[in-house]
Amino acid sequence: MWMGNGDPEKRALLDLWRELEAGERQTLLRFGRFLISDRPQTGSGAPTEVVPVEPLAIPRPEVESAVAGLKRLKRTYPMIEADGAVLSEASRILMGKVTGATDREIIDQLEVFFGGCYETWREKHGS
Numbered sequence: 001m002w003m004g005n006g007d008p009e010k011r012a013l014l015d016l017w018r019e020l021e022a023g024e025r026q027t028l029l030r031f032g033r034f035l036i037s038d039r040p041q042t043g044s045g046a047p048t049e050v051v052p053v054e055p056l057a058i059p060r061p062e063v064e065s066a067v068a069g070l071k072r073l074k075r076t077y078p079m080i081e082a083d084g085a086v087l088s089e090a091s092r093i094l095m096g097k098v099t100g101a102t103d104r105e106i107i108d109q110l111e112v113f114f115g116g117c118y119e120t121w122r123e124k125h126g127s
Helices: 008-019 022-037 066-076 084-097 103-125
Strands: none
Touching: 022 066, 022 084, 066 084, 066 103, 084 103
């Protein structure tokens, strides 16, 4: 893919990519794929889905990658909209992988974060 000289964001991303080690690059790719897979589906004509008001009981596997943990938590808390603030904080936590945090540590932080988001949602929606 030709990055060209015209887009500073693409250039910055390429510069960051070059500085990452192989494992860090894989983490960045998995996170990018997660962002794409989490986009809302539009134009399907499907009926509106009823969103649960309680977290779903999706157990945490014994071994889980940070990205898989983030996906599981998104499914566990379907009532929490993945808006800019939520995605920004989840991304910040996930980027702990780059600084050496383990998947388990990152998932622990994500669970605390999503639990807090859920409590805020409950207060806002009177549940």
